[in-house]
Amino acid sequence: MVSKICTGNYAAAYGSMRSRARTVAAYPITPQTFIVEHISEFINNGEMDCEYIEVESEHTAMSACVSASASGVRTFTATSSQGLALMHEILPIASGMRLPVVMAVVNRSIASPINIWVEHNDIMPERDSGWIQVFCDNNQEVQDMILQAYRIAEGKRVALPVAVCLDAFILSHTVEPVDLIEQDAADKYVPEFSPTGAILDPDDVAAVGVFTPPDYMMECRWQTDKAMRNAVEAIGEANEVFAKQFGRDHGGMIDPYMVDDAEAVLVTMGTASSTAHEVVDEMRAKGKKVGLVKLRFWRPYPSELLRAIAEKVKAVGVFDRAVSYGIGGPSYIEFRNAVFGLDLPVMNFIGGLGGRDVSLQDVRFMYEKLLEAARTGVVKRDITWMGTRGVEQ
Amino acid sequence: MAAQALASAAHAEGGYATAFPFFGAERRGAPVLAFTRIDDKRIYRKTQVYEPDFVVVLDEGLLETVNVVEGLKDGGAVVVNSVRSPEEIDVGIDAKLATVDATSVALEVLKRPATNSSILGALSKATGIVSIESIEKGIMQVFGDRLGEKVGERNAKAARIAYDRTVVGESHGSRVLKASNKWLPDVRELPMGVAGISLDTDAGAVGPGSFLENKTGSWKVFHPEYDGEKCTMCNFCWFYCPEGCIYRKEDRMEFDMDYCKGCGICANECPAEAIKMVR
Amino acid sequence: MKLKELPDEELFTRGHTACAGCGAAVAVRNLMKVLGKRTMVVNPACCLLIFGATYPYLAWKVPFHHVAFENTAACATGMSRAMKVRGKEDTVVMGIAGDGGTADIGIQALSGAAERNEDMLYVMYDNEAYMNTGIQRSGSTPFGAWTTTTPVGKVKAGKADFKKDMPLIMMAHNVPYVATASIGNIQDFINKFEKARNMKGFRYIQVFTPCPTGWRHDTAKTIEVAKLAVDTGMWTLYECENGKVKINRKPKMTPVSEYLKVQGRFRHMKEEDVRKLQDWVTSKWEADERYAQCRQ
Ligand SMILES: Cc1ncc(C[n+]2csc(CCOP(=O)(O)OP(=O)(O)O)c2C)c(N)n1
Ligand code: SF4
Ligand code: SF4
Ligand code: SF4
Ligand SMILES: [Mg+2]
Numbered sequence: 014m015v016s017k018i019c020t021g022n023y024a025a026a027y028g029s030m031r032s033r034a035r036t037v038a039a040y041p042i043t044p045q046t047f048i049v050e051h052i053s054e055f056i057n058n059g060e061m062d063c064e065y066i067e068v069e070s071e072h073t074a075m076s077a078c079v080s081a082s083a084s085g086v087r088t089f090t091a092t093s094s095q096g097l098a099l100m101h102e103i104l105p106i107a108s109g110m111r112l113p114v115v116m117a118v119v120n121r122s123i124a125s126p127i128n129i130w131v132e133h134n135d136i137m138p139e140r141d142s143g144w145i146q147v148f149c150d151n152n153q154e155v156q157d158m159i160l161q162a163y164r165i166a167e168g169k170r171v172a173l174p175v176a177v178c179l180d181a182f183i184l185s186h187t188v189e190p191v192d193l194i195e196q197d198a199a200d201k202y203v204p205e206f207s208p209t210g211a212i213l214d215p216d217d218v219a220a221v222g223v224f225t226p227p228d229y230m231m232e233c234r235w236q237t238d239k240a241m242r243n244a245v246e247a248i249g250e251a252n253e254v255f256a257k258q259f260g261r262d263h264g265g266m267i268d269p270y271m272v273d274d275a276e277a278v279l280v281t282m283g284t285a286s287s288t289a290h291e292v293v294d295e296m297r298a299k300g301k302k303v304g305l306v307k308l309r310f311w312r313p314y315p316s317e318l319l320r321a322i323a324e325k326v327k328a329v330g331v332f333d334r335a336v337s338y339g340i341g342g343p344s345y346i347e348f349r350n351a352v353f354g355l356d357l358p359v360m361n362f363i364g365g366l367g368g369r370d371v372s373l374q375d376v377r378f379m380y381e382k383l384l385e386a387a388r389t390g391v392v393k394r395d396i397t398w399m400g401t402r403g404v405e406q
Numbered sequence: 407m408a409a410q411a412l413a414s415a416a417h418a419e420g421g422y423a424t425a426f427p428f429f430g431a432e433r434r435g436a437p438v439l440a441f442t443r444i445d446d447k448r449i450y451r452k453t454q455v456y457e458p459d460f461v462v463v464l465d466e467g468l469l470e471t472v473n474v475v476e477g478l479k480d481g482g483a484v485v486v487n488s489v490r491s492p493e494e495i496d497v498g499i500d501a502k503l504a505t506v507d508a509t510s511v512a513l514e515v516l517k518r519p520a521t522n523s524s525i526l527g528a529l530s531k532a533t534g535i536v537s538i539e540s541i542e543k544g545i546m547q548v549f550g551d552r553l554g555e556k557v558g559e560r561n562a563k564a565a566r567i568a569y570d571r572t573v574v575g576e577s578h579g580s581r582v583l584k585a586s587n588k589w590l591p592d593v594r595e596l597p598m599g600v601a602g603i604s605l606d607t608d609a610g611a612v613g614p615g616s617f618l619e620n621k622t623g624s625w626k627v628f629h630p631e632y633d634g635e636k637c638t639m640c641n642f643c644w645f646y647c648p649e650g651c652i653y654r655k656e657d658r659m660e661f662d663m664d665y666c667k668g669c670g671i672c673a674n675e676c677p678a679e680a681i682k683m684v685r
Numbered sequence: 686m687k688l689k690e691l692p693d694e695e696l697f698t699r700g701h702t703a704c705a706g707c708g709a710a711v712a713v714r715n716l717m718k719v720l721g722k723r724t725m726v727v728n729p730a731c732c733l734l735i736f737g738a739t740y741p742y743l744a745w746k747v748p749f750h751h752v753a754f755e756n757t758a759a760c761a762t763g764m765s766r767a768m769k770v771r772g773k774e775d776t777v778v779m780g781i782a783g784d785g786g787t788a789d790i791g792i793q794a795l796s797g798a799a800e801r802n803e804d805m806l807y808v809m810y811d812n813e814a815y816m817n818t819g820i821q822r823s824g825s826t827p828f829g830a831w832t833t834t835t836p837v838g839k840v841k842a843g844k845a846d847f848k849k850d851m852p853l854i855m856m857a858h859n860v861p862y863v864a865t866a867s868i869g870n871i872q873d874f875i876n877k878f879e880k881a882r883n884m885k886g887f888r889y890i891q892v893f894t895p896c897p898t899g900w901r902h903d904t905a906k907t908i909e910v911a912k913l914a915v916d917t918g919m920w921t922l923y924e925c926e927n928g929k930v931k932i933n934r935k936p937k938m939t940p941v942s943e944y945l946k947v948q949g950r951f952r953h954m955k956e957e958d959v960r961k962l963q964d965w966v967t968s969k970w971e972a973d974e975r976y977a978q979c980r981q
Contacts, residue, residue: 035770038763064766069797073759076794079752080727080763086770088763106752111599172598211601213748213764215723215776218614220602222751225740228588232596239593434704434898554837589741602743612741614749617700620742625705641688645871646908648703648710650695665699669706669897670905683905 015193021184024152024191025091025117025177026051028159030061031199033206034089034115038066038077040096043129044185045119048091071096075103075114082112083221084213087163087206090114093181094121094135101138107174108143108237110221111210113166114174115159116144120283120334121181122367130368131181133282133335136311137343143237145175145244146311150287152191154263155179157255160194160203161263164251169209170243178311180284180334182368194259202258244313266315268307269322271297275304276327277383280319282308282344285332285364285371292376303380308344316351323351327387328358330379334365341396358386364399375399378406407548408462408522409440412529415536415544416444424449435625435667437468444535460533463487464508464521466495467624473583475499484577485528487521492575503577504532506568509627515564519627523549523561527569538569622649626668628683634658636680643672643681686879688871691718701744703736706904708894708911709810710736711868713781716808716892719878722747724777725768727761729791730754731783732817732896733810755790757782758798761805774804777882781808784825785815787891788851799858799887806881806888809851812896820899824849827919828965829958831950832899842953847965852891853976856925860887864924867893869911873922873933880926893920901949913944918970923977930980932973941966 019027026048029037039049055061064081068074071092078088092100097118107114122132136146145165149155155177162175179185194202211219225233249265256262268286271293272278281289286307296303306322308315323329329352333342340346345361352359362379365371378399386392398404413425421444428439441455457477466488468474475484475497484501487508495503506528508521515524523545530538542562550558589609597603604613611619637659644652644659651665652672661672673681696717703710709732717724725748728734734751737744752760761780768776782791787809795807814832815821822832828847831837835844855863861884864877874892881888895910897903902910914920918936925931941963945951954962 036763036766064770066762066766067801068759068762069793069800072756073762073794073797076752076756076759077763077766080750080760081767081770082763083750084725084764084767084771086767102753103756109599169598210598211603213725213750213767215725215748215768215773218604218746218748220614220738220743220745220749221599223600223602223738223740223743223749224735224751225600228590229596229600229740232591232593233600235593236596236598436702436704600740602738602740602749605741614743615698615746617702617737617742617744618698620700620702622700622702642871645688645691645715646711646868648705648707648714648907649701650697650699650714654693662699667705669907670903671706671711671907674905675908 014195016190017193018188019152019191020047020186020188021152021155021179022047022119022186023051024156025159025179026055027193028156029089029115030055031194031196032089032115032160032163032203033087033200034063035086035206036064036066036078036081036088037090038068038074038081038088039090039092040068040071040074042071042093042096044121044181045091045093045096045117047185048117048119071099072103075100075107078114079103079107079110079112082107082114083110085208088114089116091117091119093119094123097135097139098123104139104142104144106222109233111172111237111240112174113163113172115162115166116174116176117155117159118176118178119181119185120178128367129181131183131334132366132368133333134366136176136178137335137337139176140312140343143173143241144312145173145241146178147175147309148178148282148311149184150284150307152184152187152189153261155184156191156194157259157261157263160199161251161255163203164254165244165247167206167209168247171240171247172209173237173240173244178283183284198258202255241313248310264307264309266310267318268309270305270307272304272306272322272326274302276302276387277380278304278306278322278326278329279376279379279383280306280308280329280331280344280348282311283334285334288371288373289376292373292380296377296380301380301384303384314347314351319348319351320355323355323357328360328383330360330362330383332362332364332379336363336366345396358390358392360386360392360394361396362399363396369400407552408526409442411523411541411544411548412442412526412536413444413544414547415526415540418540418543419536421446422448428454436622437465437624458482460485460529460535462525462529464525465624469495469497471583473498475501483533485525485532487525491573492577495577496579496581497577498579498581498583500576500578502532502574504528504572504574506572508568511564511568511571515567516560524564524568527565527567528572531569531572532574538566541565621664622667623664626666628668628670628685629663629666630661630672631682631684632659632661633680636678638678640677642675642677646671646675686719686875688875691715691875696722696724696746697737698744698746700742701736702739703732704898704904706897706907707736708868708896708907709733709812711907712810712892712894713737715868715874716878717747719875720777720779720882723775724779725764726750727752727757727764727778727780729757729782729786730817731786732812733781733783735817754786756794757786757791758803758805758807759794761807762798762801762803765804769804778805779808780805781810783816784809784811784813785823788824788849796858799855799860799889802860802886804885804887806890809889809891810894811891812894812899813848814899816896816899825851828962829951829954831953837953843958852889855889856930858887859928860889861885862888862924862926864890865893865920865922866890867911867915867920867922869908869915870922870934877924899950901952902947906947910944910947913939913947917941917944918966919944921970921973923973925980928980930977932977936970938970
């Protein structure tokens with residue numbers, strides 16, 4: 014294993030190479046651009062055996078991936094923000110056809126106003142697209158999850174596409190040490206591609222994507238829902254096998270930290286988890302019983318795991334780097350559903366939008382609010398817009 | 407459009423009515439299903455009709471394959487587009503039944519075998535559920551709005567003529583239709599991602615090439631009559647037939663009436679005039 | 686290949702649900718005979734999708750793939766590259782779409798695939814409107830034509846703009862093969878599909894396919910209308926092979942009114958509009974001829 018200082022974008026590109034993606038169709042967009050460039054370099058240097066399709070749009074990128082996958086090859090793509098929005102139409106087609114396409118999504122704010130910095134509002138509209146979605150908080154995890162994604166996605170039990178999410182700039186453009194997986198190790202972990210359902214093949218005629226009347230729709234939708242539920246098991250296994258082979262355990266569906274005896278717990282997604290991790294250490298050192306749940310998989314959603322944690326603590330805060338206008342943070346809404354019926358103070362912190370930094374101080378502030386709620390059992394404000402000028406904190 | 411015109415007619419009489427097609431995707435000429443509900447108060451239900459009071463059958467051929475009286479209420483009535491008399495028609499049960507040769511009416515008045523307006527005249531006569539005057543108004547509104555006043559008037563006229571020619575009687579039925587056989591896989595059987603793969607099911611073949619199961623021959627009003635003597639085997643009709651239901655044999659062409667939709671292209675294009683369209 | 690040499694086997698079977706007299710169905714059955722069994726099909730939302738592939742039934746006897754409406758060329762790209770990866774490059778990957786799916790919403794993906802010279806045959810069956818959604822105008826609808834979005838009203842009637850010249854746009858991409866064809870010209874139709882089948886890289890064929898339902902003509906006249914289009918110059922038959930343009934058939938320049946009068950969609954047209962259309966046809970033919978001369 015080589016340890017190398019590299020960006021999240023490099024880690025994603027490298028992961029796709031080691032997973033032996035044989036068709037890549039992608040279109041550049043800040044801050045994903047380097048993924049496309051790295052893959053092109055790998056291919057042009059003869060390191061990666063892959064058809065790279067220099068498409069004219071993200072819509073075409075996803076379409077080409079869908080059709081290549083339906084035609085029996087392993088595919089990869091990457092995008093961000095507006096590009097993801099342009100793919101929107103094709104995303105549920107990939108899952109509906111049960112195609113194990115893997116995509117890196119560099120989470121960036123969605124216009125308007127136009128802004129290129131981190132935010133999760135670009136992927137939230139894809140919540141119901143049938144894509145498995147996992148959020149990373151470091152570059153090592155980015156590489157590792159690309160490999161895991163193929164293991165999760167492929168095979169009859171799941172057969173769904175996976176989006177591996179990394180925060181714009183904070184991961185995509187930041188270098189940190191990554192243990193780069195070598196090819197034979199990767200080959201051992203990611204089995205050779207063998208499509209599961211019917212594929213398009215001149216030697217074995219089948220149709221993929223037929224106009225389907227009401228008589229078949231409920232059954233079809235049920236199957237996809239079941240596949241998403243099955244993914245929970247596949248995710249756990251992928252993580253376990255990975256941990257055994259590579260000695261790195263990323264935690265499966267969620268990655269809890271110091272929650273066992275915690276009074277106040279914060280639920281985070283993406284790189285805010287990493288920052289919060291440090292604050293937990295700092296506050297624990299001062300005797301404050303705080304814990305952290307790094308929400309890794311957004312779909313399938315770990316309702317039961319979260320509920321089990323919630324049952325043991327006195328207050329939970331959910332940090333959202335996104336907002337669903339008029340109701341609150343999407344992660345908060347989901348969490349409330351998971352803990353429905355529990356007598357538990359739950360607070361929502363919306364912050365870091367459009368690249369606003371989420372500082373240690375911000376995280377401390379959230380924990381203080383949570384500890385207060387844990388003590389009193391009272392939530393003074395459900396939703397707090399962090400550091401937003403003119404808005405009460 | 408007929409279902410809408412009927413609703414419009416009922417509405418014109420001060421009633422409440424809804425009409426809707428079974429939202430299918432068939433092209434023109436394919437068998438379609440449409441429903442009309444009439445009441446004197448607001449209708450809330452937005453479901454298909456399972457127990458109709460009246461059934462209108464525009465294509466007599468459907469009686470062979472579809473149990474048209476399924477769910478028909480006691481005392482209900484059936485209206486069929488047919489040259490035959492009510493007594494000669496067997497829908498499988500004893501029922502009040504009316505017939506009219508709506509196709510001829512349509513050909514006379516509209517010059518096209520579009521029977522949906524004429525048949526409404528028959529429905530009015532057979533059931534009295536709406537008056538023929540209201541039917542005319544309904545047709546004017548729905549057909550007229552969409553296709554122009556003149557077309558509307560012609561369709562209204564067709565309805566009136568059909569009204570006059572409708573024969574109402576009783577039919578005694580004994581026909582037993584086997585239950586409609588459709589492939590309805592459960593969640594374990596349905597191929598993943600609704601893939602279209604070749605399967606031999608109880609309901610016949612599905613998957614690639616399986617449209618063969620769909621006999622489109624019932625769509626036609628006219629059919630080709632072939633004169634082998636005149637045929638030069640030029641193969642033009644074979645190329646031009648949209649259905650691919652003309653087969654090349656050793657020394658003649660063969661026309662497969664199970665699939666022919668009666669478009670008339672073959673007759674129009676045959677350079678030897680070896681094909682004629684007849685009813 | 687001659688007409689009589691076309692195989693009997695239908696790779697697009699009867700039992701499909703196109704309207705009686707559908708020109709698109711004539712094109713599809715026959716082009717499949719020419720292309721043969723090792724063809725893989727990508728087909729977007731359009732009439733053909735519905736009448737050829739309604740679950741669990743299919744008229745297609747070759748691999749068939751539908752994804753969405755505007756991405757036929759994108760999907761055919763993915764399929765074609767996958768065949769390359771899998772060492773099955775002997776297949777013909779065919780994207781086949783309507784005029785709307787090609788000239789309007791699909792033009793971006795189409796242009797991209799053509800520019801990259803993807804190995805595919807792209808067929809546009811031109812029925813000059815969005816038929817599947819109920820006859821709305823498209824960029825390919827001719828001047829004057831009634832559609833449900835260019836209705837004949839009291840102040841405006843018919844389409845105000847002229848037909849988009851897609852083959853010319855495709856020729857500007859400098860791809861190996863661009864051709865126009867018609868279901869009314871059998872040998873020319875066969876030749877072009879045969880040629881396209883045997884070539885590699887990006888090939889584009891636009892087939893003229895009258896639609897009795899949308900054009901409001903007698904179902905028996907589908908072929909007659911197609912032939913009239915060629916005779917009047919409303920549709921010119923030519924091909925561009927590796928940059929060289931050849932006119933396959935000179936129009937007789939029969940007055941366009943002959944073409945218009947057999948179709949209900951033009952019935953409302955005033956004399957001056959017919960003249961306008963005639964002028965357009967005349968100058969289009971002149972331009973086509975000149976274009977062919979300079980790219981001989
Ligand atoms: C993104 C999107 N917009 C609109 C539609 C609706 N739609 C389906 S088919 C169609 C028209 C097809 O026209 P054309 O490509 O000319 O094929 P035709 O039906 O005429 O053969 C439209 C507008 C769609 N399916 N997807
Ligand atoms: S009328 Fe002729 S061309 Fe039309 S479907 Fe029948 S056989 Fe084919
Ligand atoms: S077009 Fe006429 S002459 Fe030619 S094969 Fe058909 S029937 Fe015979
Ligand atoms: S509407 Fe036109 S193109 Fe569509 S199936 Fe009917 S005839 Fe063919
Ligand atoms: Mg069209």
